[in-house]
Amino acid sequence: MGWADGDPLGVRIRAAFGADLTATWSWTDLTAYWRPSDPIELEWGRQSSATRPESSTCALTLRNSDGRFTAENAASPYWPHVRTWTPISVDVDLGDGAGWRNRHSGHVRSWSVTWPGRSGKLAVARIESVGVLGRLGRGSPPARSPMNRTILAATGDGLLAYWPCEDEADAMGAASGIRGVAPMRADGGVKFAAGGVDITVGGTQRYGTKPLPLLTDGGSLSGRAPAGTSSPVAWTLEAFWQTGNPLGEVVLMRWTTPAGPFVRWDYVDSYNDVYGTYLVAYTASGSPTVVWSVPTRYVGPFNLRISAVQNGESIDVTVMIGSLTIGSVTVTGTLARIDTIALNPDQHVFSPGALDFVVGHLRVWDSATSPLTGSRVDAHPGEAAHLRLARLCAEDGVALSAPTVPDEGTTAMGVQPDGTPLDLYQQCEVVDLGIIYESGFGLAYLPRWSRYAAPVALTVDAADRQLGGNLRPAADDQQLRNHWTVTRIGGSSAVAADEESISQRGLIPSSPRLNLASDDQLQHHADWRLWMYGQAGTRYRLTVPLHTRAGRGLTAHWVACQPGSRVQVVNAPDAATTDTIDQTLVHARETITGRRRWTVELATEPADRWEVGVWDDPSFLWDSRSTTLDGDHDATATSMVVTVADVHDVWSTTATPYDWLVGGERITVTGMSAATGTGPWTQTATVVRAVNGVNKPLTAGMSVHLADAQRWGL
Incomplete structure (x- = not known):
């Protein structure tokens, strides 16, 4: 029971x-x-x-x-x-x-x-x-850069200090990204928010950071890191780095470890004699030891990582550029913890013509490794929308469930901008035409790919009195748009328009800006949005009493429904003009009174827009955009002549029977003649009239379309 x-x-x-x-x-x-x-x-x-x-x-x-x-x-x-x-x-x-x-x-x-x-x-x-979503939407969170989000998400992995250096132009120091750590002091000619971090001309695409300090004019930044607790002693320094090509010898970064035999470490760019990069450790008396050197200058931009760990009587040192190890050496000595750190500590002025010395996202870890191994600095161009959403939620500590999406069903996005969590989530949803919704104390995502030809989740039988209240259809025209101009953020645009709708309803434009990876995607997105929102259709408000004898049998199916689920009403009233009302669930209201009464109210929208064609499936046919009636036909005509303006729209002579929709009347084509003429082309169809109960005279010039037409997915 x-x-x-x-x-x-x-x-x-x-x-x-x-x-x-x-x-x-x-x-x-x-x-x-x-x-x-x-x-x-x-x-x-x-x-x-x-x-x-x-x-x-x-x-x-x-x-x-x-x-x-x-x-x-x-x-x-x-x-x-x-x-x-x-x-x-x-x-x-x-x-x-x-x-x-x-x-x-x-x-x-x-x-x-x-x-x-x-x-x-x-x-x-x-x-x-x-x-x-109500909890995440509280307050006014800052718009964080991709690098800043990624680093802050890893603060529980031994991050001792972090200075984003994303301060605005009039800053007097570099704020700390970790509460309780003092900001970095600015000396000399530090120009905040002046460092070039653009990937493309015009700055429409940046590396994954806000503008950073420019130190070329002798600017220096210095700060103090809290002491770590790692055993054995270990530390890692990381920064987003662009050094330029300075003349002479320049100490790019210096840090102190006063409790050990090596009390100072210098990361040096040398133009003298041999172009190269050095890591030099100094004793308290000033005696230097070249820990590591290469006859190469690493200009950047890249993620620089320098790590050290005590290994018996020796210190293991590793230098990395991104995920590439460029140095791995061992030096005899005892490692001490980092105390202070400075960028361009000697306030070197870079020679005119040299590339900018730009640095930021400086962090100190309490280990010889970083959880951000190979961390991206390019803001994830080309990342699939559903994968970006999953990564963003993981960075925010928000659980996300989502189905697997094959490669052919993904939407490639452009670089991730600075943004608040919900704004970034929505950008993924909008570009992919998916649905973000709540699931437990986390989120779930229904990607566009999973919305195609979705299985029916709930079937309500009106003849069995499973439908309560009034059946309330309404024109689904709230989002009707018949002219679309889709612009890629930082790129070009594409237009799709329904001229017939414009002439009948007037211009109803929409101009979304989408974070797409390429201009090549634009026309497909414009065409698909015109298909999705260029037709009115019918939406419904349905009431289902789950406490009635018939309704109780629906409950197990109902509790499995979610936003985007497909709902059908079968044996619909005659006035609905269709036996089956096929809809997608948009919004639900449930009322539970005591333990005996449970009613749900559903708001839906048409599901047919998600019925896409399947390649090589004979049940799917191309529709025609250029077919019209060649003359007037009365309500009894069983032979109809059509004119086809585009040779690619000529009707099949072998795939019969198939149904047309002309002036609201559904007509079954049982035979079709070969096309004649040189353009436009003429064909004669043998037909069965009034398949849907509508029967009326049809006039010349009326558009002829495939009934239940479907299109290829985006």
Whole structure:
């Protein structure tokens, strides 16, 4: 027995009082305090007109006669943790052996204590909760650069000090990226935000950083790193580096280790005698030891890494450019921890004509390795949208679930810009035409590839009274756009337009700017968006009572639905003009009252736009854009003559039968003659009329299209 057999619904409400959002939570079951006469109201998905992912919401009522859910009540067993942003979970059990199904995972936005009927004997707490998107959308986070995001995501891996050096032009020092570490001091001619870090002419694409300090005019930056605790003693220095070609001998970077026999280390670029790069260690008396040298100058830009670790009586030193090791040596001695570090410590002025000395993202690690081995400095050009989203979420500590996408289904993006988390997430969603939604306390992603020809997740039989309330169709024209100008950020643009729609409805333009990898993608994206949003179609608001005899059988399918799921209503009322209403789920509202009543309201949009063709499948045919009726045909005509303007649109004589749609009438073509003429071409079809119940005279010049036409995916 279970819900489908008429049993009460299992409901569970839990809260994680005092939860540390970075650790495992301990749950407290609050179901015993649930006031079932007040409905649990759940909403998820996004409104039809929304252009950004929206947070789910939940509202429910708990009995609060003893004040346990009153904030700041010291007598509460949960004190002092009855506070906002406490994690909360609402689950249901259908009694079918599958266990608890989560209906909402979120964070309490408010605990509203009220006394119904103005009686002091009954107190209740109305809880309002939002999902993870509501939590992530709080405040005004800074727009971080790709490098800054990646480095800060690794702060738990022994990062002792980090100076991004992305300060604005009038800065007087380089701010620390880690709380508790002092900023770097600026001396000499430091020009903040003046360092060239552009990949392309015009600066439309940059390396993965904001503008950095220019030290060419004798500028110097110096700071102090906290002491590490590694055993054996080890450290790693890293920086984004562009040294230029200075004349003479220049100490590019200097750091001190005063507790050891080597108290100072210099990373040197030498123009004298032999062009080369050196790492020199000095004793307290000033005696130098050339630890490593190469007769090569590494100009950059690149990620420079210098690591050292105590190995018995010796020190192992490694120098890397990106993921390439350019030096690995051992020197006798005892390694001490880094104390101070300076860039261009001698305030060397670079000679005119030399490349800029630009440096930033300086960090000190408490180990001989870095978790960012081979870290990118080029802001990930060409990265697939779904993979970028996964990486961004990982950097933010947000769980993400997503299906596998084959190479042919990916969307290549341009360089990652500076941005806030939600803005960067949405950029991935928009360019790929996927859907970001909440899943548990994390996010999920439905990529464009998975939306093609999706399986039906929920079938509602109107004849079996599984459909409740009024069937409310509406023209799906909120996002109707018949003229698209798609621009690649930093690149060119492409146009797609429906001239017939423009003449009938007027110009309804859209001009999105997409972070695409190449101009070659533009026309495909413009054409696809015209296909997606250039037709009105019909959307619906559906009500499904899950507590009725027929509705209970749908519940197991319903709880598996998500934004983007395909929903069909079969045996639809005659006025719907179709036996099967085929839609995609956009937004849902669930109302659970007690353990016996559960109603869902669905907002949907047409699903046929996602029905794409399959290569070499004979059930898929090309549609024609240039076919019109050659003359008038009355409602009884079984032979119809058409004119085809484009030779590529000539109709097949062997793939019959297939259906046309002309003036709203569905017509089955049972035979087709060969094309005659030299352009335009003429063909004669043998037809069966009024296949969809519509039968009417058709006039010359009417457009002829393949019914149920589908197109190739983007």
